Amino acid sequence: MRYAVGFAVCGAMLAMAGCHKNQVDTGAFKTTMNSYYSGKQDCVWPDAVKFPVQADKSNDEQTKGFDALTDAGLLQRTPQEKKRFLIGSKQVNDYDLTDKGRSTWTADPSQPGYGNFCFGTRSVTSIDSYSPMDNPDATQFTVSFHYAVTSAPDWAASAETKTAFPKIASDTSGQQTGSATLVKSENGWQVSQAQPSAGASSSGLVQ
Secondary structure, eight states: OHHHHHHHHHHHHHHHHHHHHTSOOHHHHHHHHHHHHHTOEEESSSSOEESSEEEETTOHHHHHHHHHHHHTTSEEEEEEEEEETTTEEEEEEEEEEOHHHHHHEEEOTTSTTEEEEEEEOEEEEEEEEEEOSSOTTOSEEEEEEEEEEOSOOHHHHSHHHHHHOHHHHHHTTTOEEEEEEEEEETTEEEEEEEEEOTTSOOOEEEO
């Protein structure tokens, strides 16, 4: 009887060890995603911008973002009258970097003179699901996760800036979701691609 109980206990322990061994390590996924994002900054515009820029004063879609950054002290605004051949003139605003803006500016090394205003890096807060779920030995997984941008600078935390750039509001809310493909290599898990989920913001990421 003692032998039978002993075998049963050993069998149960082996089964538990086997189950534990076959579990997918979602902690490794989270670490990999955070390492991937640590070298990338979340920025205001999806593409780099070169200043000075000019915007039609009557076009709110053109001016609202620049005006919010002007109110935040990153840009200076100069009203101008732009002459147009044969059809008179129109009122425009010229925007350029202030001293504060230059100190905040993230230059694009691949395009001299271009850059962006960046407000932090994404931090993955949870791995919500992964596939395939039934093959812990798979060398490629698609994962879904939640992320947030924390410790945003003061200029990005203002209500005016968040209104002008909804992506800042959403990315700093802690409710953003994304998906990524992770591939196992000799050096561990690597991110082959990552993107926000449909409907999520598409802030520019700058290395």
